[in-house]
Each structure stands twice: as C-alpha cells, then as structure tokens.
Amino acid sequence: MDTPTTAVIDRQGLDELLAELVSRGYRTLGPVVADGAVVTREVTSCVDLPAGWHDEQGPGRYRLHHHDGNGRLFAWAVGPTSPKALFFPPKEVVWRAAAGENGPVPVEVEGDDRAVALVGIRPCEVAALRILDGVLSGGAVTDPGYRARREAAVVVVAECGEPAGTCFCGSMGTGPGCEAGFDLALTEIGRGARWRVVVRSGSALGAELLAGITVEPITGTDEEARHKVLASARARMGRRLEVEGLAAALEAAQEDPGWAAVADRCLSCGNCTLVCPTCFCSDVEDVSDLSGGLERRRRWASCFDLDHSYLHGGAVRPTVQSRYRQWLTHKLSSWWEQFGTSGCVGCGRCITWCPVGIDLTEEATALAAGRRTVP
C-alpha cells in the first residue's frame, strides 16, 4: 500500500490520531488551557485543546483571550512549560539505597516509564530538543534517563501561525515552520467551517500513524495555504535578533557598563533559566533519612543562584552583573564554542516570564552594538 507523506485532516482525523496514540499506551500530552495559560497536560481528544484561544505576550506579561467561533486549536505561541521538563525533570531521584545490615543496599528507583507522545509542541521546541540532545545525549556525556525518555517519545509538532509578541524564532532559524525532528507535523489552515490541518510525516512511525487515520489527499491550494500561514507568521514575529557576528561581539563586550545597568533591574530570581527550553543546569544533592536510607537527587539549578558558582571559600560570580552576563553570554555566545550551536532558539519565554520583563533581544543588541565585525 502506498502511504502518502502529506495529507489533510479535519477534527475527526485529529481525534483519531489522539485516540491512536492513547491506545498505543503513550502518555499523550498536549496543549490545554489551565490557570490562565496554555500548558501541557494529558489529552485524549480535540475537546481538550485550546479552541479559539489566543495569547498576548510581552516582557513580563502573559494574557489569554478567547475568540469565539474561529475553531482554531493552535492559534497561540509557547506557554510557560516546555518539553524540557518531561525529559529532564525538575527533580529526579537518580540513586537510592535502603539501610541494610552491613550498610546501605541499593534499591531500584521506580517512576512513570510510559513513553510520551507530545502533541502540538512548536517548531522552536523541536529545535530546543535537538540542542538538549546534543548536551545530554550523544555529546561528551549521556544522561541515560534523558536518552531513554527521548528515544521512546513521539513528537507531533504544530507549525506556528500566530507568533507571540516575544517570539523571534524567525531570527534564530528555528521557526515558524519545521522541517525535521518530528514524527508528524501539523499546520492549521483556514478557520471556522473551512478549518483543516495539513499533516506531514517525518519518520516511519509518523507515516504509520498517518496511514491509520482518516485523511483527505492534499491539493495545491492546501499547500499554498500552508505557505501563506508560515509567511504571514514570519512577517509578524514580535521580536527580532540579528545573529550575524553576535557571538563574537558579546564575547568582546565582557567589560561593558551595560551589564551593571541590567543588573540593577534583574532580580536574580532564575525564572529565565528555568523556563528556557535548553538550560540544563542542575544540582546533585545527597541526603540521608532517619532509617539510614540514602538518596541522590538531581534538581534544576540556575546560574542565577549564588551557590551555583560556589567553590571553596566563595562564589565565583558574586554579583548579579556577573550572573546575568553568564546567562546571556552562555545562551548567545559561549554555547557555540561549547556545543557548536546557539543556546537560544528564540522562543521568547525568558522575556515573557521574567517578573520584571528584561528583554534578552534588547540587552544583547545593545551590548553588541559597535562590536560586530562584518566579514
């Protein structure tokens, strides 16, 4: 049988896809409106998805609005949660031992080991996972838990038609379209009664899933509609960042007085690093309990923590200025040297979820000004 790699589906097709993922035993996660934001939760059908919801994002500000009747399910940009948390959990017991007669005896750490199906993650998040893969799996070190969870996961990306005011994936080359790193890619076209989704498969599993649901063949008009959605999104990016020469310019800006100015506003709270889909810093803690049991735990950490750079006798980055500089230069400059890519995918989360609205694109642009060498 010939399986098409591209097709068009309606709500029925999408419902069938979700049902199929659930019936295959995947912990099927998708976008859901909860607590005033689009967040990731378990979903079973289109009814769970954010129909008609649209987000308004700016520095330190996020609001949801509902537009009745347009029926669109993906007319929003990334929310506060990112797939990072699913593969690199905020807290994880990595080793455990119980008290034994002759000392501690290791015991197995059990967890939810169901494979995850991620439905409706955005192109910048697919790009972020590729970056995290390079850091945590397959690079210099491999985190076995991360790797196992990633390899088992199904990715159904939803290309972006409505970038937020803080998005700049267009500048980073990570969106609003998506060409790799997924099993299936969805693009919403049309609205109301003419609402449809273009589906493309990007893997054997994706093609198999596509073959199992009700589809219509794709027409030239549908292809064109998809390209229009992406072109329009590209033209409406809320922010932009000129990356040409940026990494070197920021490296040359280490002593700029601008760092002190941003440090005056920065709360050193670490929200930016924890919402960032690529930040991977963690702390490892060893604890004992009253019965003699032992546990080694890993939890998310941030370079904004004073104790993150604590060596014998004190912190290497004692000032907010030095910590902000670490964050910004790691994301946009030294990450290149370390991992051969940018550490930023332009998702805009660090701008939106910064309690004081510090804008990474604005700070980086100002700090690099006059320092870019044009080749």
Add this chain to the structure above:
Amino acid sequence: MTTTATSRPEPGRPSVAVWKFASCDGCQLSLLDCEDELLALAGRVRFAHFPEMSRTSTGGPYDLSLVEGSVTTPADAARILEIRRLSRRVVTIGACATAGGIQGLRNFAAAGEYAAAVYARPEYLSTLDTSTPISDHIEVDGELHGCPVDRGQLLEVITAHLAGRRPVLSGSSVCQECKARGTVCLLVARGTACLGPVTRAGCGALCPSLDRACFGCFGPSDAPNVAALADRLVGDGHGRGELGRLLRTFNAGAGPFAAGSTALLGPDPEMGSPDHG
C-alpha cells in the same frame, strides 16, 4: 564560632532541646506534626527539653538546641546566652527567630506605642523597644526560615545533624520552586503582587500552587533585589502602601525587606502600623 558548651556529647542518642522565645509555637508544632517520622526521630534523639511534647525536662548540656521566637524582653536576652552556653549546636527556626517575626513591626514604630494601644496598664510590661532575631544576640550554627518552618526542612536539619553532614537547603528564590512545580506565574499571567522572586526557597512554592501570591514568609533570598521588584509592581498599578505593608509582614525586620518597605512607605511610622486589614 563561640562554642561554650564544655562537655562532649553523650554517647548514644544525642540530646535535642526545643526553646521558645516570643513566638506563636507554630514552628515547634511543625516538629510534632511530623507524625510519620516522629517515632523514628524519637528513636534517634533524646528530647531533653521540649515542653510542647513532654513535661519532663532534663538539664543541659544539649547536642542540638532548636530555638523558636525572637528576643523581646530583657529576661529573654539573658536566657538565650545561657542556652548558647549549654548547647553544642544552635539552630534557629522560623521567621521570629531568624528575623524578629511579626512582632518586629515594633521596630518601625515609636517605643511603647503598640503596648499603649493594646494593654490597659502597659507599665506592668517589661519589654525591649525592639524584637530581634536570635542571631543578633548569639552566634548560631544554622537558620531555618519560614512562618512556620517547612516540616521537611526541619527533619532535614535534624537528620543532617545526626549524620554529621550539611543540611541540604537552598538560598534561591521561591520562583524556582514555583517553576519546578509547573505553576503558572501569578505575577506574569495575572499581575498579582507576588514576593516569590525575592523570597527564599524552602516551602516548595506552596502559596502560588494554591492560587495565592507569595507573601514572603521565608524572608529574603540569598540575593534579593526588592527595589526592582517594587518598581515593576508600582508600574503595574500596585500602591506603594500595599507593597510596603506586604514586605512588613512576617519578616518585616529582615534587612532587605526592611529597607524595601522603608523606601516604599517612607519613615512615617503611621503607614507601617498594623491597622491594615
């Protein structure tokens, strides 16, 4: 460190003493609240002095003294010196002991004003003009923040003491626990005045997870920038009085919160008075 206890810890179960100064007893109760662990705990330590738990009290020296409450009377100022002398380790627990507590509001008012407002015959009182943290009076070996303290952290401090290791405590912000928990930020998504960004982690971001902004009961984090947070919240339309009073709650006397509230409210003691609902 001024270790004034002379004798070595008794072999066997280390002795723990729990002391009360000006406080509500909530932090000590957190210890009794550890129902699941209490028996295991009692098997590992000897509670030599813990009036909330037992009338029996043996004399010192003590291996570990947990001190709740702030110093508000001349008698207490003397008593804490004696406790230090009798204790190998002193760990202060809660907002009162670490920052002066709610009663630290008196530090911002004219001496005697509250006493005159509350008591018919204030001349019978023998109190100090200030409510001060224990660390203003003696060297302490550790501090646990919160109003009340977190049960898990309290157990961790005792367990770490027994194992001879450092307790695992974080000095970062409540926001980090809030993000780790996956709570949607109340400040960004709703404009609520939340003190999480400047407040010490430890509670697991309890309040935001229950739809309530953090009111700073764990006191300032390691590196708080209260002025910048206040600027943003004032810009959002929150009143200076509202924010100043928010900072003058459980940890009014903690340095960065005190400076922040004074900058917001000005030196006028009236505005800091407790008559706000």
